[in-house]
Amino acid sequence: MNEKLAFSQVDFSYGERKLLSSFDLEVKKGDFVSLIGPSGIGKSTLFQLAAGLLQPQAGEIRIDGVATKERLGKIGYMPQSDALMPWRTVVENAALPLEIQGCSKKEAQRRVREELPRYGLSEWADAYPHELSGGMRQRVSFLRALLFGSDLMLLDEPFSALDGITRLELQEWLLQMWRQTGSTMILITHDMDEAILLANRVILLSGAPITAPVEREVPIAYPRSTASRNLPAFLDLREEIWGLLRQAAGAKAQGGVAYG
Numbered sequence: 081m082n083e084k085l086a087f088s089q090v091d092f093s094y095g096e097r098k099l100l101s102s103f104d105l106e107v108k109k110g111d112f113v114s115l116i117g118p119s120g121i122g123k124s125t126l127f128q129l130a131a132g133l134l135q136p137q138a139g140e141i142r143i144d145g146v147a148t149k150e151r152l153g154k155i156g157y158m159p160q161s162d163a164l165m166p167w168r169t170v171v172e173n174a175a176l177p178l179e180i181q182g183c184s185k186k187e188a189q190r191r192v193r194e195e196l197p198r199y200g201l202s203e204w205a206d207a208y209p210h211e212l213s214g215g216m217r218q219r220v221s222f223l224r225a226l227l228f229g230s231d232l233m234l235l236d237e238p239f240s241a242l243d244g245i246t247r248l249e250l251q252e253w254l255l256q257m258w259r260q261t262g263s264t265m266i267l268i269t270h271d272m273d274e275a276i277l278l279a280n281r282v283i284l285l286s287g288a289p290i291t292a293p294v295e296r297e298v299p300i301a302y303p304r305s306t307a308s309r310n311l312p313a314f315l316d317l318r319e320e321i322w323g324l325l326r327q328a329a330g331a332k333a334q335g336g337v338a339y340g
């Protein structure tokens with residue numbers, strides 16, 4: 081069984097507004113998948129469904145092959161904002177999932193302190209979120225999400241609020257974390273280069289409601305770095321995906337839906 085997360089024939093609506101119709105998606109163990117699609121199409125809703133914060137009206141969502149409504153504890157969910165608690169230090173914020181899982185406060189904090197060097201945060205263990213840079217806050221948020229459910233990470237535009245250089249640094253850092261942890265990662269991003277650079281598979285969402293997503297494998301070997309963006313295979317794929325997005329935008333303007 082190689083399946084980590086699957087949506088099978090899922091329908092989901094907010095009231096009259098149908099976002100997903102007979103929607104299928106399969107993410108394999110160890111995949112790094114990027115989800116891209118127009119604003120408002122339902123990407124964050126997909127994550128909330130995967131995390132069990134919402135339930136579908138039809139179809140099933142499986143984790144490790146099991147359809148269950150109790151998905152929250154099985155997933156590390158990193159929302160768009162870092163959502164750190166301002167009154168808790170770095171260690172206290174990151175230790176929260178371990179405490180929720182029943183670890184004593186002392187033990188939880190000891191385990192977090194052990195992790196901090198990998199995150200470049202050793203010297204900031206007792207700092208409060210307002211004392212950190214945006215990139216540091218995102219790393220704390222990532223560590224906290226990883227401690228909630230390290231096998232499957234849902235990252236909702238984690239770097240969108242960061243400056244360009246920090247963003248590039250964190251992209252390379254995230255690739256290293258992915259390789260070290262072996263986690264399955266799903267990333268929502270509006271940044272096409274980021275989507276391709278990080279993922280082994282890019283999934284394009286279109287339509288209202290979304291039905292069949294279009295997928296493209298990224299034919300570039302790991303390890304990758306920001307320099308991988310200059311490879312011909314990268315540029316070709318980016319061009320192809322742009323074409324598909326333009327096509328979908330055109331179809332939407334004419335009341336239809338399609339990727340090639």
Ligand SMILES: Nc1ncnc2c1ncn2[C@@H]1O[C@H](COP(=O)(O)OP(=O)(O)OP(=O)(O)O)[C@@H](O)[C@H]1O
Pocket residue numbers: 094099118119120121122123124125126
């Ligand atoms: N709780 C809610 N009740 C009703 N409608 C909602 C709710 N949450 C989101 N929506 C609507 O559902 C649609 C999809 O929202 P969602 O946030 O999933 O989109 P998205 O693709 O992640 O957007 P973006 O890229 O802008 O973050 C939007 O039109 C939004 O207004």
